[in-house]
Amino acid sequence: MTSNVANTEVAQPYAQALLSIAQSKNLTEEFGEDARTLLKLLAENQQLRNFIDNPFISAENKKGLITQILGEGANPYLRNFLLLLVDKRRIFFLDQILKQYLALLRQLNQTVLAEVTSAVELTEEQLQAVKEKVLAITKARQVELETKVDSELIGGVIIKVGSQVIDSSIRGQLRRLSLRLSNS
Numbered sequence: 001m002t003s004n005v006a007n008t009e010v011a012q013p014y015a016q017a018l019l020s021i022a023q024s025k026n027l028t029e030e031f032g033e034d035a036r037t038l039l040k041l042l043a044e045n046q047q048l049r050n051f052i053d054n055p056f057i058s059a060e061n062k063k064g065l066i067t068q069i070l071g072e073g074a075n076p077y078l079r080n081f082l083l084l085l086v087d088k089r090r091i092f093f094l095d096q097i098l099k100q101y102l103a104l105l106r107q108l109n110q111t112v113l114a115e116v117t118s119a120v121e122l123t124e125e126q127l128q129a130v131k132e133k134v135l136a137i138t139k140a141r142q143v144e145l146e147t148k149v150d151s152e153l154i155g156g157v158i159i160k161v162g163s164q165v166i167d168s169s170i171r172g173q174l175r176r177l178s179l180r181l182s183n184s
Contacts, residue, residue, distance in 0.1 A: 021081065031105075066079070114130065114144070116158070117160075122157070156171075
């Protein structure tokens with residue numbers, strides 16, 4: 001299996017090309033939504049991922065499945081891009097390409113990605129409070145939240161923005177308290 005660095009090196013030019021197409025046709029946000037949908041589909045459907053990643057399945061079968069998944073209403077530029085990835089035997093990197101595209105789109109829009117892990121599903125008000133906190137910390141124009149639930153946190157949230165981590169979970173507080181007590 002190739003390393004993440006190698007995957008990124010292959011994915012980056014394709015992501016930049018997709019962004020270039022999207023910008024020239026004024027479709028950056030539409031492609032962003034499509035990328036998020038495809039990433040979610042790939043994450044939730046292991047059979048689909050296995051089918052796309054399998055080098056022994058013919059390009060025509062992969063193209064047929066992609067066309068079927070996208071449906072009639074799909075943007076022709078995006079569909080052609082995905083079919084080109086099949087032709088170039090780069091469809092294996094689709095996940096990485098889409099993630100790189102979204103990173104480039106966030107950079108273009110001056111948006112930061114905040115990964116929020118909480119013990120329970122957060123309400124809209126709580127998500128808005130997290131967004132405001134991240135905006136205050138980062139001075140970005142917008143915040144995109146990626147949420148996860150981890151019941152082991154007991155309560156509270158962990159917010160990760162880039163390399164900065166804000167741990168206000170009960171598990172984190174207990175760990176810090178334990179360290180202080182052991183150092184005393």
